[in-house]
Amino acid sequence: MKTTALLSGTVLLGKAERWIDDETMTYYNDGRTHQGLDIVCADGSTVYAPFDVVLNGALTVYGNPSTAQRIINTGINIQGEGLCVKLFYVSPVQTSGLIRKGQKIGTMLPMQRTYPGITSHVHVQMCDKSDPTRYF
Numbered sequence: 001m002k003t004t005a006l007l008s009g010t011v012l013l014g015k016a017e018r019w020i021d022d023e024t025m026t027y028y029n030d031g032r033t034h035q036g037l038d039i040v041c042a043d044g045s046t047v048y049a050p051f052d053v054v055l056n057g058a059l060t061v062y063g064n065p066s067t068a069q070r071i072i073n074t075g076i077n078i079q080g081e082g083l084c085v086k087l088f089y090v091s092p093v094q095t096s097g098l099i100r101k102g103q104k105i106g107t108m109l110p111m112q113r114t115y116p117g118i119t120s121h122v123h124v125q126m127c128d129k130s131d132p133t134r135y136f
Contacts, residue, residue, distance in 0.1 A: 036088075036125035036130045043120050045108045047090050049099045053080040056094045061088045061123075072109040076129070083135065084127035089120075 041047065054063050058079040065073045076092040092106040099105055105122040126132050 004091060035129045036086075036123050037136060038121040038123055039121075039136075040119055041108045041122045043108055043110045043112050047087065047105045047108055047122060049078075049080075049101050049103050049105050051080045051101045053078040053099050053105070055092065055094060055099060055105075056084075059086055059088070068114045069071060072111055072114050074122075076106060078105070085118050085132070086123075086125045086127060088123035088125065092120055 023110050056079055059075040059077055061073050061075055062069045072089050074092075075086055075088040075090050076095065078087065087105070089109045089111055090106040091109055093099075093104055108120065110124060111118060124136075
């Protein structure tokens, strides 16, 4: 697995099912584009606000989840500093209101129970699906 260190974690650039091209866009073996950034995070870890954020509701990761995917099928929509961001695989402490930089947003869900052997991670996706890399 190739990794690149970031400010608060590690971005996954390559694993068996993905690869990265010259323009830092990641693709899956089936041709889908990976539309976000994966930040390594151990199952059960606390996820903190990267800046003051407004919580804009919970999100559902998978449209038609398998039984195994149901346990990690949650995330949170956040806005702040002019950005709209989706955090996947996070169980939020609340789904609305304001959370200050450095406060707990939620807990990393048990990704290993769904995908044994994967590097557990929070998937960070811009609401407009643009590349979030420049913000890290």
